[in-house]
Amino acid sequence: MIEEIKRIQEKSQDEFASAVGHKELEQLRTKYLGKRGILASFLKRIGTLDSELRPAAGKAVNDAKRAVVSFFEEAKSRIESSAGGKSPATFFDYTLPPYPFPKGFLHPCTLVMDEILDIFMEMGFEVELGPEVELEYYNFEALNTPKDHPARDLQDTFYISGEVLLRTQTSPVQVRVMETIDPPVQMISPGVTYRRDAADMTHLPMFSQVEGLMVDRGITFGHLKGFLTEFVRQMFGEGRRTRFRPHYFPFTEPSAEMDISCGVCGGKGCRACKGTGWLEILGCGMVHPHVLDFVHYDTEKFTGFAFGIGVERIAMLRYNIDDIRLFFENDLRFLKQF
Numbered sequence: 001m002i003e004e005i006k007r008i009q010e011k012s013q014d015e016f017a018s019a020v021g022h023k024e025l026e027q028l029r030t031k032y033l034g035k036r037g038i039l040a041s042f043l044k045r046i047g048t049l050d051s052e053l054r055p056a057a058g059k060a061v062n063d064a065k066r067a068v069v070s071f072f073e074e075a076k077s078r079i080e081s082s083a084g085g086k087s088p089a090t091f092f093d094y095t096l097p098p099y100p101f102p103k104g105f106l107h108p109c110t111l112v113m114d115e116i117l118d119i120f121m122e123m124g125f126e127v128e129l130g131p132e133v134e135l136e137y138y139n140f141e142a143l144n145t146p147k148d149h150p151a152r153d154l155q156d157t158f159y160i161s162g163e164v165l166l167r168t169q170t171s172p173v174q175v176r177v178m179e180t181i182d183p184p185v186q187m188i189s190p191g192v193t194y195r196r197d198a199a200d201m202t203h204l205p206m207f208s209q210v211e212g213l214m215v216d217r218g219i220t221f222g223h224l225k226g227f228l229t230e231f232v233r234q235m236f237g238e239g240r241r242t243r244f245r246p247h248y249f250p251f252t253e254p255s256a257e258m259d260i261s262c263g264v265c266g267g268k269g270c271r272a273c274k275g276t277g278w279l280e281i282l283g284c285g286m287v288h289p290h291v292l293d294f295v296h297y298d299t300e301k302f303t304g305f306a307f308g309i310g311v312e313r314i315a316m317l318r319y320n321i322d323d324i325r326l327f328f329e330n331d332l333r334f335l336k337q338f
């Protein structure tokens with residue numbers, strides 16, 4: 001009988017090893033291990049043996065049972081792993097083509113921001129980032145705007161505490177960079193800025209800027225005009241005229257605002273340009289010597305220019321949008337057009 005049990009055990013090993021699918025596996029389990037299965041029938045037959053033969057036969061049956069259980073477990077894990085860890089009912093075919101899934105797209109202001117950065121990076125400017133929660137010192141003092149300066153009224157902001165505020169411009173990054181490196185400096189600083197402005201067609205309490213700065217020996221207003229004119233040419237295409245109007249900023253001297261000819265009327269005058277033929281696009285100027293003094297640059301040797309571009313403003317001009325609030329109302333009918 002012991003020989004017979006060994007043969008059954010070997011046979012079961014072959015059968016479990018070649019079993020395909022859960023159904024066949026279950027049939028084999030019942031055949032060998034079930035209550036009326038082959039091993040159970042051997043146990044019953046032990047009672048008919050002579051008493052001195054019973055212990056060895058019982059041990060043989062138990063050994064065979066342990067072996068068959070391990071064949072079953074092996075076959076089961078083999079079948080499950082080949083089905084991707086799932087039972088056949090939930091098996092998922094990863095090679096099937098996917099359901100159509102809605103694709104995202106970039107926000108128009110992000111598109112314009114990327115384009116601005118690309119243009120300036122190609123001209124040799126390095127991207128520098130700074131904190132949105134800024135010290136008053138970097139946002140105002142070091143940019144030649146002391147506490148009693150009237151220009152602070154135009155840039156009122158949100159204060160976190162006495163000397164900590166949400167930055168009103170990305171210009172503080174200039175100061176932070178100049179504090180850590182010696183000239184030459186050629187950088188742009190993109191980011192979000194904040195002002196205590198009520199929302200209307202052209203104002204929001206939060207907007208984005210790209211600040212630019214170049215400091216070296218012999219930098220003149222001519223360099224400033226050259227870089228910015230090339231920027232306009234790449235951003236808006238050939239044929240847009242530019243002009244620089246004198247302006248005032250506390251941190252530049254002389255200061256200017258840059259205009260481009262109106263794209264709607266071609267410069268003849270229309271509603272978009274309020275009849276002037278020109279649209280303002282950015283503020284700029286030669287860095288005020290006081291600003292360079294704050295970072296201990298030698299103002300006898302070094303000069304520089306700076307400019308600040310409103311990203312939403314450029315996006316509005318680029319896509320002929322007349323209300324800045326549209327960018328942040330999250331209306332997909334609007335946002336899907338870009």
Ligand SMILES: [Zn+2]
Pocket residue numbers: 262263264265266267268269270271272273274275277278
């Ligand atoms: Zn116009």
